[in-house]
Structures are given as structure tokens and as C-alpha cells.
């Protein structure tokens with residue numbers, strides 16, 4: 280199939296490229312972080328988005344592109360809406376013109392965190408700007424006439440070139456001997472990016488539509504996740520201090536008991552969900568060979 284990944288320079292988009300490029304014709308785009316063999320695309324520019332998509336005519340458009348920085352969204356709500364909602368609307372309009380399928384990426388931040396983990400059918404009630412914008416963007420996708428698949432996920436970690444995710448940052452700070460405060464009252468279902476992308480590939484190849492949660496199978500708090508990561512990466516766990524979320528001085532409210540239930544995806548996917556220990560061990564293996572970062576095979580330009 281001909282596939283377009285908008286936001287292929289990000290954590291999930293880059294790993295999706297790697298997962299799909301061996302068996303599909305894949306084109307990737309970046310926004311501010313240029314990557315070899317990818318095109319520049321700003322999804323907030325509707326004319327450019329339409330021109331690009333209607334010229335390429337992909338069968339499937341993956342849309343991991345977003346402004347997922349929760350604090351940035353709270354501080355800059357207009358930018359948050361422009362990228363996360365208007366950008367999604369632009370891509371949907373162009374996809375409609377060529378009748379492409381849209382694969383959208385969503386989050387457990389749709390929920391208020393009163394009683395996670397959450398199933399696909401539970402009502403949303405986002406607490407912060409990021410969650411509200413993703414919720415609204417999801418509604419656009421669900422109401423559109425384009426065939427669509429919505430992937431909801433939670434605290435994604437793994438190797439990534441831009442090094443933005445929690446485990447990569449924790450690694451860097453602990454290696455420098457820095458003390459790190461991590462909340463022990465924020466629960467989620469951490470998800471290993473390679474495992475996530477392998478399952479997305481399966482769902483897309485088998486023509487699935489609708490909403491699927493794809494997340495790790497364990498609910499754990501951020502502090503326990505950090506301590507496990509320190510153990511696997513052989514770093515000094517005594518540098519990690521557990522704190523309450525309220526002590527971090529963050530502007531955006533966090534859903535405290537978040538995370539996603541995974542019964543639905545387990546009932547259809549052959550690839551097993553990796554638990555956090557398995558994911559971290561695989562990430563370490565990948566990272567140790569990272570001096571020679573894998574190039575993406577057969578990426579179309």
C-alpha cells in the first residue's frame with residue numbers, strides 16, 4: 280500500500296516508518312526537525328496540505344503529527360488548537376478528496392484520571408488543553424466520512440532521534456548525576472514504541488477501523504516506572520525522589536489514574552503486548568547499538 284506519515288520525524292512517526300517501510304511504499308514528513316528523505320510539511324497550512332496529499336494520493340495517511348507537549352499546550356492554547364485541531368481538519372479535508380484512510384493518534388489524556396485504566400467505550404472528560412484539543416480532533420475524525428482508525432496510547436517510550444520521551448530524558452539526567460523528582464501519584468500504562476508500531480502495522484494491514492487502545496499491559500506510577508528504567512539501564516536509582524504531582528508546579532492538570540485497557544486489541548492482534556521490563560530491555564539493546572542509527576529502508580521521496 281502507498282502510505283503517508285505526517286509527523287515522521289517524531290517518536291511514533293519515525294518508528295512507524297521503520298515498521299512499515301519494508302513492506303509498503305512509505306513517504307514521511309517533518310515540520311521543524313529535518314530528516315533525510317522526508318518532505319517538509321506544516322499541517323496548519325490547508326492549501327499546502329491539500330496540494331501535497333492530492334498529488335501523492337496515498338491509500339493510508341497516518342497522523343501522529345501534533346503538539347503533544349502538555350505544558351506548552353496549556354501556556355499557548357491558540358497554538359495548541361491550531362496544530363492539534365485545525366491541522367487535523369486540514370488533513371481530513373484532503374484525505375476526503377482522494378478517499379484515503381486516516382490513522383489518527385490519540386491519548387489517555389482524554390480522560391480525567393479518576394478511575395483508569397479506560398476502555399475504548401468510556402466517556403471522555405479531559406482536564407487540560409492538550410486533552411481537550413485531542414478530544415475535539417478525535418471527534419472530527421469520528422464524524423468524518425473518511426475510513427478511519429483511531430489509536431489511543433499512553434506514555435510512549437523507546438529510542439528516538441529527538442530524545443524527548445521520559446525514559447531518554449531520565450537516562451540523560453541520571454548519567455549526569457542529576458537528582459530527579461518523579462511523581463508517584465500519576466498512573467499510566469507505559470507503551471514501548473516498537474511494540475506499538477508492530478501492532479499498528481497489523482491492524483492497518485488487516486483493514487481495522489474504529490477506536491483501538493494500544494498500550495502496555497501494566498498500570499504503574501511514574502516513579503516505579505523511573506526506578507525500573509534506572510535498574511535496566513544500570514543507573515543510580517537513589518537520585519530519583521518520589522513526589523506528589525502537586526509539588527512539581529506544573530500549569531496543566533494531570534489525569535492521575537490514567538492508562539488504557541487493552542482487551543480489545545488483544546482479541547485481534549497476533550503480536551503480544553510487551554510489559555515494561557521487556558520494553559525497556561529491548562530499548563536498551565537498540566540504544567547500545569545506536570551509534571549506527573538504522574536508516575529507513577526504501578523510504579520514498
Ligand SMILES: NC(=O)c1ccc[n+]([C@@H]2O[C@H](COP(=O)([O-])OP(=O)(O)OC[C@H]3O[C@@H](n4cnc5c(N)ncnc54)[C@H](OP(=O)(O)O)[C@@H]3O)[C@@H](O)[C@H]2O)c1
Nearest residue numbers: 286288289290291310311312321322344345384386434435
Ligand atoms: N508520546 C506519547 O507518550 C503519546 C501518548 C499518547 C498519545 N500520543 C499521541 O501520539 C502522537 C505522536 O506522538 P509523538 O510522541 O510521536 O510526538 P512527537 O515526537 O512530538 O512528534 C510530533 C510530530 O509532529 C510533527 N509536527 C509538529 N507540528 C507540526 C505541524 N504544524 N505540521 C506538521 N507536523 C508537525 C513534529 O515534527 P518536527 O519534530 O519535525 O517538528 C513531529 O514529527 C501525537 O498525536 C500524540 O498526541 C503520544
